[in-house]
Every structure is written in structure tokens, then in C-alpha cells.
Amino acid sequence: MRTYRPSWRGGLLAALALASALAPHAASAAWPPSPDANMADPANWPNDPGYAYAEDRDGQWNYYSFLPPAAPGVVRRADEVASGMSIDLAWRISIGDPRVVIAVTDSGIFWEKPDLLDKAYLNRRELLTHKPFQAGGAPCGGAGDLAGFDCNDDGVFSVSDYATSMPLPASDRNANGVLDAGDLILAFSDGIDDDGNGYIDDISGWDFMKNDNDPYDDTRYGHGTGEAEDSSSQADNGIGLAGACPRCMFLPLRVGDSFIGDVQAFGESVVYATDSGAKVVQCALGTLNMTRFAQAALDYAYENKVLVVTSMADENSRHHNMPAASNHTLPVHAIQYDGASARASRSFLDFHPCSNYGGQNLLSASGTSCSSEATGQLSGIAGLLYSAALKYNTVPQLSPGEAQSIFFFTADDIDVPASREPGSIYRFSQPGFDQRFGYGRVHASRALEAIREGRIPPSVDIVSPRWFEVLYKDRVDGPIQIRGTISAPRANAYDYVVEWASGVQPLEEDFQKHVLDRRLNLDPTFIAGTAEPLALLDVRNVTVSHPPDVDSPFGENDHTITVRVRAVAHYGGAVGDVSGEMRRTYYVHSDPDLARGFPVWLGDSLEASPKMADLDGDGVRELIVPTGGGAIHVLTLTKAGPVPFPGFPFATTPIDGFTSPSESETPSHITAPGYASGKVDPNLAREGFMNAPAIADLDGDGTVEIVATTYAGTIYVLEPDGSVRPGFPRRLPRIPSCPRGPDLPPPTGPCMDEDQRITRGAFASPVLVDLDRDGHLDIVQAAFDGKVHVFNAGGAPLPGFPVEIRIDPENNPKAKSRILTTPAVADFNADGVMDLVLGSNERLGTSGQFGAITVVDGRGTKAPGGPILAGWPVSLSSFELFPLVAEGIPNAPAVARFEGKLAAIAHGNVSLPFIVPTEPGGQSSLGAPPANALPVRPDPMDPTKELRGLEPSSIFGPLSRATQPNTMLPLFSSPSVGDLDQDGVPDVVASGGSLSLTQALQGGGTGAGEHLLAVWSGKTGAMLPGSPFLLEDFTFFNNHAIADLDGDDYPEILTGSGGYFLHAYDGCGREPAGFPKFTGQWIASTAAVGDLDGDGTLEVAVGTRSGFLHVWHTRGRTDGVIAWESYHHDNRNTGSLDTRLDQGVPLKAKAPLTADVCEADRLPRPLEAAGGCDCRAAGQGRGDGRAAGLVAVGLALVLARRRPARS
Template sequence: MIDRTTAARPRLIRRAGAALLGTAALLLVSEATVSAAWPPASGASAQDLKNPDNWPNDPGYGYVASSKPSERKKGQWQFYSFIPDRSPGAPELRPQETASGMSIDLAWRHTIGDDRVLIAVLDSGIRWDESDLVEKAYLNKGELASFPPLHADSSPCAPLDPQKPTEDLFDCNGDGILTVGDYADHPGLQPDATQDHPKGDKNQNGLLDAGDLILNFSDGKDDDGNGYVDDISGWDFMKDDNDPYDDTRYGHGTGEARDSSAATNNGQGDAGVCPACRFMLLRVGDSFIANTNDFGQAVVYATDKGASVIQEALGTINMSSFAQSAMDYAWKNGTVVVASMADENSRHHNYPATANHTMPVHAITMLGSDEQSTTARSFLSFNTCTNYGGQNFLSASGTGCSSEATGRLSGISGLVYSMAKQSNLTPPLSAGEAMQLFTMTAEDIDIPESREGNTLYFWSQEGFDQRFGYGRINANTAVEWVKEGRIPPDVDIVRPYWFETLYKDQVTQPVPIMGTVSARRANSYDVFVEWAPGVQPLDSAFKLVKKMENIPSSTVLGEDGTPLAELEVRDIDPSHEPDIDSPHGENKYTITVRVRSVAHYGGSIGDVPGELRRTYAVHEDPDLLDGFPVYLGGSGESSPKLVDIDGDGMRDIVIATSDGKLNVFSLASGKPTMVAGFPALANRIRGLLQNGTPSYLSAPGYTDPKAIDPDKARESISTTPAIADIDDDGKPEIVFTSYEGTIYAVNHDGTPVSGFPVALPDVPSCALDQPKDPAKPCMDTVTRIDRGAFGSPVIEDLDGDGTFEIIQAAFDGKVYVFEPDGKPRDGWPVQVHHSASSDEEYNRIMTTPTVADFNGDGVKDVVVGSNERLGKGGGSGAFFMIDGRGNLAGDPPYLPHWPVTMVSFQLFPLVAEGVPNSPVSADMTGDGKPEVIFHGNASSPLILPVDPGTQQTLGSTPTNALPERTDPNTGEPARGIEPTSIFGPDSQAVTPDTMFPLFAQPSLGDLDQDGTPDVVSSGGSLSMAGSLLSSKPSDGPAQHLLAMWSGKTGAMLPASPVVLEDFTFFNNQAIADLTGDGYPEVLTGSGGYYVHAVDACGREAEGWPKFTGQWVIATTAVGDVDGDDKLEVVVNSRSGWLYAWHTKGTTDGVITWESFHHDNRNTGNLDVPLDQGKLMGAATPLELDSEGKCVQAEEPTPTPATKQDLSPEGGCGCSVPSSRRTPTALLGLLAALGLLFRRRRRS
């Protein structure tokens, strides 16, 4: 019989430096080195487990409560079922708290895992040299059948199962499990051992690891016939190869694997949660930010491999229907998806967590200034580097962000599945049952002090709340419930979707609540469907919709498609007392639908509850066009364009989705109707192409007709289409680029333009076992590049010959230019690179270029930003002005004094490193010459002429920056916009504070109608940064802000900045007059559910802001889509809904920035004429009083902000006495914010 009850087996690891005189020594972690009292005895109590004699011997596990702060050690308090001893002088601990952590130590009494339980870690790949994981990596014996482990004399090894002596001869080291250690003496390993490398160390990291087995034994054959050639240990779905190593060594995936699956009681590092489980790394990105299609493929693979747990601490750029189908497939096959809530103290809907069939989790931590468990005031503090909301189900203890929470819960899930296997639970545990085990055994977090003023604690209450979900995970109770057979009902809700808005003025019948409920192990069960207003209603607030009792256990309620209940939305009043975390009415229209079930077991088990909830909104909006919103399926990162595609004289809505669909809707019939020939489809993703290489089409997940339709898996479109007549046929063509790196062009009827699609070059991972070829770009720690694009295509006539070209910035760090027939233009692509980049790295381009003839030579030039990280710590970035002739202009092909550097904080990988914020351009001075405008992350916008002048230091203000002004503190001449700590006198933002652009992109428009374009961008503030760094609720608001700066004076306009609800990732604001008063409104969405239309005086257009209930990152588009000569506003949400509203604006009014990146060609150039509206419309410039306030202001405004010297101009844009950007305390605060966001990276 195989022993599956202990992880304290001998561990064999081939180490660097172990080879001497032709022999190789082995490091053997023997029984003598482990803690003899671990795993703990089944009868051990929490007090027993406080005794160090019962701890595993991992150095990081235990705590030290010393009187000397330098000697204190917090230990792995998140595992404990007890309170660590208090250090002398420690503040009082809340007396109600009796455990610091999730009682993992008590759960270990029952199980420490099972090697039959596989945890699939979907992340950035693995550092194969992580010693605590080497022996934990899953090995595929089916793929290794042709290369079984052998003893040094080539004799076969023992069987994995002694009862089957002729099968699976894979056990050379006697542990009963196939591990890397079994191959330690294999005579066929290459290369031979050296002083620093064991035999077989092909990847040259000093260890024999699973990566070495991949390199040694990959033979190009699919030995196990599962559709993946040589999948020896995981897979790389980002690069579509069989080695999921972390080529950039970012480390996040390795940290995740440690959190859930590290070896325990082996004298190394920290203890893992499920030490006897196996982990399998599936690479889906080079950080925790990934493409949903790579994620979806990995989910299918993990499910087909029989993984019990999918561990995903991700935020995907997009969310496709294919990925949702993959998670549905996992759910149906008993695989639970543990999902990260994300890390920004925000309500925005992170994906994949905010999708069906996930188990979302966030982080709680200790409350204490020194972050020591022996001095903490509480162990139930909301961690501000995590998110909240109605989808936040569980709280996991830890010192990290939601990433650690995801890893820990994944390991605990491994314990639960292990207990189910070891208890011979039949039928096997379902994913829904696994989730119910956690939510129903969670320890409610209800701190009465949190509901008092000036509290140290974030709001909590009895039962569910949005900050803590159902409470803190209790690993021991969940495991014990399985051991006792106390399995909750399986409850599932699939429609309406998460956060769907139900319009009571549109529905004509009750809304069906679709899902299933079952209790297949009980005698019978009851079901109750209820609703209540708010995101976190108390139990007493719920109203019964439907009750069903004594349902036989053989019945799966809803399986036949019958609704669980019907909700009469027309009778619902969502009014409720606002919750404390919705200061701007974010949850004003929110309701919660809850499906409860009680399983009747009888006997000693009795009744066992289960429940699932969904958050919706109930709303009315008379301005919505008939037939809107439209559900598109895939998420909406691409922005809409409005142009007449079908030639009927009316603008159509062009909108692309993450499903790879380019949709074109006509409203000629009065309702949105798809134009003939559309949607146009992107190609299938790599791996699922017919006749493609590699091909996964023979995998079970794709061959089973009831599983995944591979035709759903299309290249995702996150870029915004560019539209123009590129072939001179008098009809518009649509150009769009997939995230995966294919450029498409289609005609007005949806057919491909000749010469398209065009695929950007592949960028594989750099090989670990051979030298790097400079002529073949590949991805590693220095060249952080990839195939793909996030910047949108731009259509422009570069050389003035009357023919358009297509400009595309790409993930390989190059800017491409293509002719209308898809052929590359001479002189292009141009590789952008700055010599001051960190470690001379090359990096992606995330920005959409702006194009204009900056130097007046008749050839338009291209400005683009790069993700290259410059300077110490990578806290700066650069913009490049490329001569329109490309490489034909010389080497390098930049205009004089370019590139220009600026402070830009590295806050996230990929989307917030270097400068991912797209530049724009316009004639700002009226001299007929364009200037370029851009900003970084947490830096103020720069307005620069073609010759920016010089920069004294990296990131200092260029000497020719505009406008020229007087420094408000010194009275001396200064350049650039005013310090961003100086708010407009009509601003409703709380002061003092400082605004800084963050994650967003600028727009331009003459808001005050003074004849000079103004600059608009959105972002955060010091108060927001401070809230993220604080361990307690903010004393004041943590402000997300929309700023508008006068292009003439550099000062903020009167009502600027405007307060928003949440982050504005990737947002770019449209600008148009929606009221007819001649002064345009700025339109923007955010993660806080609303779309605003606000002018320079802070006045919202009548009927605005518009509530969507979802995260909006797309740019609104304005235009007449229904033929009434009035402007409509169109935008889509990340949840996949397309909105269109009527306004009072007219097509001949002021329209300065009609859609993403200004115009339908995405030029980002204000000087490119639009085919609607005008730039000037007001009779006079905005009238201001002597204090600079709007004369038209209708409401009292707060006291004007004082001018404060808080930071250098290049940081947040606060004032300093010179143009030099020098380090200050404020820059330190922003740098700390960057470190906070990167705390999810644990390498």
C-alpha cells in the first residue's frame, strides 16, 4: 500500500557543486533532520501546536517573541490555530481573537495532502532552481514512458505501486512517487557532471530539476496521446512550448507554487500548505498579468490532466467567452478555480475572478506598525493591497496581497481534496461542493469597533460583507467536514451575469435566475431564493422569492434549464442605506440575489447549509437607445468607433471584443442590427488552428462535443480599430490588431483586404541550453519582449502621396509601418531603445503612436512611448519621436534631442512600467506647428515642441517645455504646467491633495473656449496612494481624479480636478458638447460603474453621470447613430455590455475628441479634421470671476487649494523652485506605492 499520510520522506536533490572527481554527491534530507512530532498527532490541540516541538522544522515557520525588536520573528502566523506569545510591551490584542491564522496546523492532523491531488499553478512560469519545489513538480509518466528513470547501472527502478510489480517502474528513490529525484542516476542524462553542475543540468542552474528532464527527454512525440507533445512537466501557453520556465525570472509563479505546494519539514525556507500535493506550472504570462486566451487554454489542459485545483493569482488584460467556457468545463469536471480579487483597494471587477465558476479570495493581515505577529493588535485587518465587493467570498490570512491569499487557499483546497480522496468520498468532490465547504466553514469577521468613528478597522458586520466576504478561511473545519461526510449542497448561479444591470423600464416579464442546486449525498434538500437591496445586506433584509422543500437528492434542480426562480424586477425598489464604501453612490442601485439550500442528512450530521449570491443592479434610464445595452459576450477593452460602414448615410457602431469579433451595428431599423458580413472574426488562437503548429485539437477538452468548441477560441481584440479608405475604392476599410499580434484589415462587407492578415514576428523564449542568437529576438531577463500588441493601429498618409499607411507599435519593441496591401514599408520597423534602460533591457511598446509632421519636412513623424524602464529602480521612461522615414533617416532615426525621459513609476508589470501612456499632439501655440503632449505614471503632462531642448538629468523638465509661465511660489519664470497640487477654485476635491495622472492617456480639447487646446487626463492622488499604504481606513477620501489643464496658462481649469469613483485604467477621454451651451464636456468612465460628462466648471450634463454597474475602461465615442442630428454617446464595459445614450448635443456643435485617440484613424492628433462638429462654438471664452471661479457655477465650492511645495514637477507635478526633478518625501511615497503594488511578486 502506498503511504500517502506524510511528507517527511527522504528527499533527493541533485545539487550544484556536488560533483567531485567524477562522482556526484547527493544531498539527502533524511528522517533524522525532520521534526519527529510533525505531522501533528490527530488528537493535538491548538495549545499543543503552540509548542515548538510540534512545529515543522522549516526555518520560516516558527515565531520569536523577544523584548528586542531586532530579534523578533513573525513566523508563518497565517497557519496558526493559536495566538503567538506577546512580546513585552506589545499593545493589547482584541480579546475576541483566539487564532492568528487559518488553522492550517490543525488541518495537518488529518492530512498533509496527497500525491494524487494536483494543483495547477497558472502564472508567470517557474524558476526551476527553487530548491523547495524541485521534488514537488508533477512529472507526466505517460510522456516519460519512453524514458523511465533508471539506476546508474541501467537497471530498472521499482514500481510506484508495489502491488503492480511490472507496471510504472518509476520509483528509484523509494518514496512511491515519480519525482525528479528518481532520475538522479539516470545514465542517459546530459551533460555530464561538473564542479558546479550535476549530471543532466541542461538548463545550467546548478540543480537537476524538471526543466532538465524536459530538455533531456523531449523527443517530438506525443507519447501519452493527450494532444500536447512532450508535456513532461506542465506547459507554456504564452509561448506555446513544453517548458514553462520563467524566462524573465519575474518570480511570481514560483512564489505562488511555494505558497500552496512547497515542501514542509525539510529544513528549508517556509512551510507549504499542502506539502504532499503535487504542483504543475502552466505558464500564461510573464507576470501576473496575462491574456485570457492563454489562461483559457491552461484551464482546459489542467482539467484534462485531472487537476483538483487551479490556482490563478492573475489579472487578465481581457476576458473571453472561451475562457469562461474553459472554467465551466473545469467546474463540471470537479476542478475548483481559486481566483485573486486583485490588489488595489478597489471595487473594480478583476478578471477572471469576476466570472462564473471561480472561488474569489482576498487578503487579510495583521494590524501593527512593526508587522510582527507577537505585537499585532489584530489578525483580522483588511489588507489594502487587495480588493473588495459583492464577489469577494473569502478572506485568507497573510502578509502579502491577494496573490498570497490565492496561493494559500489553493493549498488548503489541496488539503480538502486530499481528505476527500483519503476518505474515499464517492462520488468525488465537486468544485461547487469544495467552494461551499470554505464559505460555510469560514469564520465570520464581525468587529463592532469597525462601525464606530475613527476606527482602526475597515467596516465589517455580522454575516457577509464586501470587505471580508463570508469570513476568514478555517482549513481545519473544512477538512473535518469532509472527513465527517458533512458536505454542503452544491449551489450554482450562472445568469444573470455578475453585476448585470436589470432595467426595470425595459423588462416585460420577470427575470429568470438560472443555475443549479443539488445535494446528491443527502436524503433531501430545501432551496430558498431571496433578494435584498445593497451589496452586503444583513440576513434580516432578505425577502423570499421562492421556496422549494424536501427535494429528493436524486434531483438536480435547474439541470433541465428551468429557472431556479423568477425575479419581478419591475416591483423592486433597490433603495437602501448607503454602505460606507460607496461614498459616490456606487452601490446606489445594487441588489443581492441569494440562493440558499439546506441538505438534510439525518443522523449525526443533521442539516448542512449552502448558499451562493450574485450582485446585480436595478435601474431605469430613459436616455438609453432602444435595444441597449447589447450583450456582446467578450469583454470590452477595445473602444467603439462611429462611422458609416454600410453606405446608408448613417453612422454605424464599430466595436471589437476579446472574443475576436469585430462587430458593426446599424441603427437604421431603430434597433441595433448587425451589418451584413459582420461580425468579422479574428483567427483562432495558436494551438487551436486547423493544421497549425503546435496543435492541441486532439486534446480531450476539444474533441469531446460536450466540452469546448475550439472555434470560440479567437485571437482577442483589445486594440481599437482604425477606419479609413485605405485602398481608394471610396468605401471604408477597418484595420484592427489582435492582442496576439495579427494585423487584420477588412472591407465594408467584412471580407479581408488583399494582403491581410499580417502576422507580427514570433518571439520565443530564449533557450537555456544554447547561446543566444542576436539575430533571432527572444524573451529573457534583458529582452522583455513578445509577439503581440496593445497599442492600436494608426492610419495616416506619412509621405503625403495620397495613400494611407498603417502604423503599428508592437510588443517586440518595434514600430511597424505597412502599405495598404500589407507589405512592410521601406525603413520600417524601427526598434526603439534608450541607452539608460535598466540593465540595457529591451521591452514592449504598449502605447498607441501619435502621428504629425513635427519637423515640417512634409513627412509625418511618429511619437511613441516604451515600456523600457530607465534609471535606478526603473522609475522613469522615455518617449521617442521617430523620423517619418524610419531607418532611412539614419541611426538612430530620432529627431534631435529625442528621446525625452520622464519620471514614470513602475507600478505593475506590462501595463504600468516605463511609459505605457499614449502620447497625443496638437498645435498648442497657434504657430501652425504641432506640439506633442504626454505623461507617465504619476508624472504631470509635458507639452513639448519638436525641439524639446535639453534635459539636465534623467527625467528633468526639458528646457523648451510649454507653456511659459510664472512659478506660483517664487515668481520666477517657469515652464510646463502648474504644480498638480494646485487645484482649480471650483473643484469639489478635498484639499490639500495632489493629483497625478495614473494608468490613463491624455486627450485634448478647448474646454474653456479661449482658442488654445487644453489637456485632460485622469489618475490618482496622494490621498489615494496614502490609503493604499495605510493599514486602517483613511481619515478622508482616497481620491481618484480627472484633471483638466489650461493649454495657455498651465493651470488647472476651475473645477479641476473632478472626483471619480475608482481607477481609470487605460482610459482616454472623449470631449464634446452634450448640452448645446458651446462648452464641451469631458466624458470618462472608471472602475466605479459610472460614465461622466462634466465640463470645465464641474457641471455634469443633464441626466449624467450614467450608471452601468460595471467597469468601463473604453473611451466613449460620440456621433449621430440614429439619424436625428443629435449626438449619441456609445461605450462598452469590461463585462461585455454595449451602451448607447441620447444627448442634447448636436452634430454641428463642439466636438474636439470624438473617440479613442481623437479620430477614426487613431492619429491622436487634434489637428486632424473630424467629419462632424467644430472646435469652437461658444460666443466667448468661459467667464470667470476675480478668483478664477466659473461665473456660471451653480453650487458653492470649497475653499481653494493652497499652493504647496510637495514634490518635483517630474513626479506628481507639484511645485519646486527649479526645473530639476529632485528626490523628495513625496517621490518616496509614490515609490512605496509601486513597491506595494509589486508585493504580489514574491521571488
């Protein structure tokens, strides 16, 4: 990623660059193109240097309506006539309209990017007292809303209108060498909300992460800038590349410091964008949560005719990215060319491996930078669509439902017949919709032609049941209502039909067999669905039956049905009939093990792991469940179903800006139109939980407290009656953006920039431990400010804390990084005081592909030798795969004793777990095993020598069903420890993926790779007989509960994935009867195990990211083997096997689990469906499929996902 930091000191070249950017350029003589222009003729191209193809560059192939020349010997697929989305042809109709604003919700903006300097939307209502002026102070021209603002008479209010009244260098307030919107913000912020919209001085967007009026990208990540360039860059200005909608304006809305963030900030940005008049919201995000507030914001945008374009995500998986898998969004994924370059490619319909699939995958957009670029390009095309609607005076205003259906029925269907043949080299596709390609490749020109010709389809909307909801046929007493609306106000009349069919991608004839309702010749003023449901679906009579699809080898879609609502608008005349539709993916299932009344929808996502604890002292555990929307639910299981515990649910405080009166450091936004009108309830905007609570008796009074920390950084301590303990809540320190520019005052405390990547907040769970040995538990909280905070039971900071974690201050003197890991607890120096083991997001090494764990002395800065124990930190290989959640060491360590030796267990991203004793010993290089690593094992090449550490992860157990040869790479999850084989020594559990999976993500190899769960013997260092075990998707944020669920005395590992299942594998790879458990949704939380109904047997509880809480009965017993009962081992979150559980025992089996025992129950490989190779759409895979080493693997993942600003 290139960064731009010019200053006026030695910044003459930067000044010249700015002058060039803002000065008029010689436009192409044929720009904008005429209505009949031949867009394959270079004479009609914009003069942006990156637009044209050449032998050594692809150009903007994804815009072309033609095929660029092929390299010698390359034969193109006969059915393909265009390399891209025909944006060039769409430009013959419209190149955009500055009245169309695209709100870019992302990581912020590089204000100084030349192609964006004059494209940032300026809020003239905040600048009425700061108008630009002509030479000599004369007022500027302009008509209507532009009166007094349009100094250069171009019909647009933009930064260039201030070129005269704000001369450089004096006006360069942010010292980047150019005049930009950031300079206007610094110059004209006067503390007055001139437009009365609840956001003071919102001159050009807003920073919803920091809650200030400057959305610049303070960490210089660049993703948001790249997004703005995709959709909104100027064209024909002789600079860079062309944006899809070169005349549209963009509104920068910062919701995080990367493409990963809190959905509450996104929700607020959507309301703001809608109130600000944006027509399109561009969202290339993967949010950490999904909430009722965010959904209300999306509903508000939809009702106000704002289209929200969202990303399918980038991991070649089926997991349901948020907020894309929500109502009122338009998800899109990426397709690309299939060779090393456009010239070397046979096809331009290749499924991008850095992209997801599924029933919600509605459209394909062309680009090489994953679903993020697809989102940006489709947003720009949507800007063109809305611009055309203005040009052709489309009344009433174009709605999102209409826009979506226009894209559906004008798309290029991706149907490669050869993909359905056995052994095909192509990704599976079929006529019409399919889960890999949706309705097809966006065709921008045909979409705009539909506007021009008045061929506007009905608006079709489905809101209930929700995406991917499981409909339990044994738990309903009547038909399920299909809720939504259909309208066609422009037509003479309309019809609609509601149908269902089995599978995620039924064919047209499959739907025709199952018509739920049909209405004909409806009046165009009638909106169907407002007074009654669109149809009724009686799942008790539904039999799901369809051939297995190649993308569901584990039966992920076995229970799937699709409900489709299709409407036809009757116009008559030349327009004729125009169709529109929407679909939803559901599951029809039954599970006799589900506890009565479950699953329960809690309204907000459930990334935070549940806990079980007896809150009222009756000897039976309650179920404690925090939500991503800021609630803590406590449920008691009864024979009639779950019942809320008195005093719950508890609600956190509102997010910044949503209290009245507001905090002194943040303004209040509840007067914004979206909230003041009652359309969006501001009470829903609360600080959410991403982590597990801790539960214990803090002060020894005989009652337990619940300790929970929000993602925004507020620590709560709740009494069993739901009241807040005195001294709480406790807010972690605020971390603003670092000021920019020589005229700005220096920071008064820690701040955030590209070196100090810290902020307020927490992902780590609180840990309860008595550090000061006063008999009361203290609260340990690792935080995003890079510090470990400790508070006593009354809320006061413990002496010696906080401790700032700086792994390598000598080589990285400026680096400050967040801490994601939940600390583990043990006395590492045998002084009687518990110490804290944790990792940091700090990246080590010249390429940043290493991280480290360290041990903090329990006395903190009061320790005589300093806060870090001698011999620590220990470095590990750890590739920077994603910002925030996968850089440095984001995975929480564990602690256990191995044959009496205390040790920490940790791994990085795609690195072998280390078992590190209290005295690690030296490391020969970064990431090398410590000299004293455990276990000690004989060298297979020389029996007289010994090796240390676990066996290489390429050596699988003899009974593993995983493909071999391969390598298992721990990834995105935290290790657990327990005696799986019952040999008296704990074993190490980690989940991740195969080397072939990482190759597939970069487009190499011939298959999709495998998701794996591995167990290494703590005694021998070898994988257990059945390890690694197969999973169906990534295990983001997962930890692994370990308990015997079937009463055979051998514990199972409970692991959920993004592929819908909760597995329970023992050391052989066997699962108890009834497992795996199907949820139909993404599981990111760790299951909790305990007796919730007092019958002596274990229940298992887990939540999904869609907000459904599941509880199942099992045959496991409370006196059986329970090694790891919930997230981070126990209710105090100590992460230590030394912490005694109040249920179960660690060892019970009469004999260890051996390969001979496993051999008797050897399992077959997963089903392999005929047709399709699960590899590519069209064209052969790149690369030769050979392993390139871990460094190449890590870099492949980095390059696949990174979406930087264009350089």
C-alpha cells in the same frame, strides 16, 4: 525579487544547495503532527526555518491557530484567538496527497527553487520510454501507475527519482546548477505526443504564452514561483517556509510573463489542467480580457469537479477583476495584521489595502502579499480539502460547489461591532457576509473536519443573470429567470430557498422579506434547476431601498440588489442539517436616455474602444466594436434597435494551436479531450482585441476600410462587406523564449529573457497616415517586439521600417522592451513627412522609475540622420507599478498646437504631464522638465522670472471638490487634449489618483484617497476652476473623449472608471442632465461620440469589461464642439488635434469658461455614510499620513503589488 542563475562554471555552492534540497533531511520528530497535537507547541512545528516566529520575524503567522506573543504594551482584540487560518490544525488531519495536483496558472516557474524541486508534477505518460533507473541500470520499483518510476520508494513520482540515472553536472541541461523538471524536458522531448492529449512532450506543464512545453519563467519575474511556493512548497525539509499543502504536487502552467495576460491563454490552461487531472486551479491573475472561451473552460472545469481559485485583485477598489468576476470561480482577497509586525499588532483581521472588495468577494485569506498570496494560500488549503476527501474516501468525488460552501460555513466570521459606529477606525463589517470580508476568514481545520465528519453541504450554482448585470425594469416584459443548479446527492433529502434583498451586503432579516421560491424535501437524486429556472424575479416590482454603505460614497451601490440561493441538506443522525449557498450581485435600474435595444451583450469583454464611421455611404454612421474574444461587430441603429451590418460580425483566426492543420511553428491542440469531446468549443479560442480599430479609406477608392490588430499580433484590414483585404492578415514576427544552457543552440533571432522583455503581440492601436506621400494611407503598428512596424495598403512593409526603439542602449545595452503606446502623428521636423511620437516600456535610471517618449522620423531608417529625431527622447518620471501595463511609458501621447507651437503631450505613471515642443531642449536630470517645455508662465515667487511647464499637480482649481491639500497623480490612462474652457488654446486632460490614494494603498494615512480627473489650461498651466474632478475608481487604459453633450457650447470630458460610471465633466466639474451614466460594470474603453441615427444629435457609445455595449442619446449636436471624438482623437487614431474631424468644431462658445461662471453651479462633496472610516478592519493604520514624496509613492505601489518568489 531575488533571481537564481547559478551555473556549473563557478557554481559549486549552487550544486551543494541542490544536493541539500534533494537529500533527506532530519524531519521534525512530531511531523506530521498527531491528531491531538498542540500546534502552539514548537515541538509540533515543521522544521522549516521560516515557519517559526521570533522577536525579529513573524514566522508563518497566517498559518497559526493561536496568537503569537505580543510586543510589550500591545493589547490584542479580545475577540481574536488565532492569527491565521488554522492551517497548522488542518495538518493534524492531512498534509496533502501527491494525487492532488494544483495547477498554477501564472508567469511560469523557477525550476531550481529548492522547496519546489521535488514538487513539480511529472506526466509519466510522456515518460514511459524515459523511465528512471537504479544504479547499474536496474529498473525502479513502484506499484500500479508508479511501476518503474518510483526509484526512491517514497510513493511519489518526482524529479528525485532521476537522481541516479541523471547525474550532475552532465544532466544539468538548463545550466542552473540543479537537476529539475526543466532538465527532464530538455533531455526527453522527442517530438512525440506519447499520451495523445494534444500537447507534445508535456512532461511537466506547458507554456501557453509561447506555446511550447517548457513553462519556465524566462523573464525571471517570479510571481508564478511565489504562487507555487504558497500552495505547494515542501514542509519539514529544513528549507525556507512551508506550503499550505506540502504533499500536493503543482502543475506549472505559464499563461503570461507576469500576473497580467490574455484570458485566452488562461482558458486554454484551465482545459489542460482539467484534462491533466488537476483538482485545483490556482489563478492569481488579472487578465486583460474575458471571453466565452475562458468561461467555457471554467464551466468545463466545474463540471469535471475542479475548483478554480481566483484573485480579487490588489488596488483597494471595487472594479471587477477578471476572471474572478466570472461564473465558476472562487474569488478571495487578503487580510493582514494591523501593525508593523505580527508582534506589534492588535488585530489579524485587517483588510489588506492591496486587495479589492465587492459583492463577489467571497472569502478572506491571511497574508501580507496582497490577493495574490491569498489565492495561493486558499489554493493550498483547497488541496488539503481534496486530500482529506481522498483520505476519507468521499464518494462521489467532492465538487467545487460543495468545496465552496464548506469554506463559507466553516469560515471565521469577521464582525467588528465598533466598525459600525460613526468615526470608527475599523473597516465596516457586520454579522455574516459583507463586501469587505465576504463570508469571513478561511478556517482550514474546520473545513477538513467537515470532510472527516461527512458534513458536506449541497452544491449551489448560479449562472444567470451574470455577475453585476444591470436589470432594466423599463426594458423587460416579464420576470427574469434565475438560472442555476442545486444538488445534494449524499443527503437523505434537501430544501432550498431563493431570496433577494436590497444592497450589496444585506442582513439575514433582509432576505427573509423577499422570498422568490422555496422547495422542501427534495429527493437527493433530483438536481434542481436542470429543467426549469430556480426562481423568477420580476424587477418591474422591485424597489431598491437600503442605507448607503460607507464604501459607496458616489452611489455605486444605490441600484444594487443581492440574489441568494440557500440550500439545506438533511442527513439525520450525528451529521444533521448542513447548509450551502451562493449569491449574485445585480442592479435594478432604468435610464430613459438608452437607445432602443441597448445595452447589448456581445459575449466577450469590451476593453477595445468603439468607433463610429459611415461604412455604406448613406450619411449615417455605423458603430464598430471589437471584442476581447476576437470578433468585430458592426451595428446600425434603427427605430427597432441595433441591427448587424451585412458581413459582420467578423471573427479572427484561432489562437496558436487551434487551427487544423496547424501552423508549422506550433502544434495543434484541438485533439485534447476537452475539445475533442465537444465540451469546449475550440472555435471560441480566437485572437482577441484590446485596442481600438482605425477606420479610413486606405487607397482612395471611395470606400473605407477597418484596420484592427489583435493582442496576439495579427493585423486585419476589412472591407465594408466584412471581407479581408488582399495582403492581409499580416502576422507580426514570432518571439520565442531565449534558449538556456551551454548545449543549446543560440537564438536565430530576437528572443525573450529577463533583459529582452519582448514578445509577439500588440496593445497599441493601428494608426493610419501617409508616410511615403504616395496619396495612400499606411498602417503604423507599434508592437510588443519593441519595434514600430509600417505596412502599406497592400500589406507590404514600408521601406525604412520596422524601427526598433531603444531609449538608452549605451547604459542598457541588452535591454529590449515592449511598446504599449499608440503613436501620435505630426510633422515634428517640418520636412513634409509625418513623424511618430511614442513611448516605450523601457525603464530608465538605476531603479527603473523613469521612462521616455521619443519621435521617430517618418522615413524610419531611411532618414539621413537616423530614425530618431534630434533632441529626442525626453525622459519622464514613471514608476514601475505593474508589469506590462505600468512600466516605462505605457500611456499613449497626444499632439496639439499651443498658441501656434506644435508639441507632444505625455505623462508617465504618477507624473505631471509634459507639453514638449518640437525642439524640447535639454533636461537637467532624468524626469526634469525640458528646457523648452510649455506653457511659459510667470514665477509666482518672482514676477520678473518665468517658469516652464504646467503648474504642480498639488495646486488644485479653486472650486475643486477634491480633498486638499493633496496632489493629483496621473496614472494608468492616456492624456487627451481639447479646449475645455473655450479660450482658443487646448487644455490637457489626465486621470489618476491622489497622493492620499497611494498612501492608502501602502497601508498608511487615515482614508482611502481619491480617484481624480484633472484639466490643466494650455494657456496658463493652471488647473481649470473645478479641477480635479472626483471619480469613484481607477481609469485603467482610459483615454478621454471630449464633446459638448448638452448644447451649452462648453465641452464635457467623457471618462469611465472601474466604479461603474461614465462621467461627462465640463471645466467647472458639472455634468449634463442624466449623467453620470451607470453601467454596473468596469469601463476600460474610451467612449465614442457621433450621430448614429441621423437626427443631428450625438450618441455616446461605450463598452464594459463584462461585455455589455451601451449607447445613449444626448442633447449634443453634430455641429457643436467636438474636440476628441473617440480613442486617440479620431478614426485614424492620429492622436493629433491637427487631424480634422468630419463632425463638430473645436471652438464655439462666445466667452471663455471662468471661475465666476463655475461658482454659480458649485457642487457639494460626495455623500459620506455614517459608520466605518473606509480605512481598516481592526486596528489603527500604519504610518502618520504625511506625504513621503513621489519616489516613496511609486515604491509603495510597487512593493504593495509585487509577488516575487520567496528568497
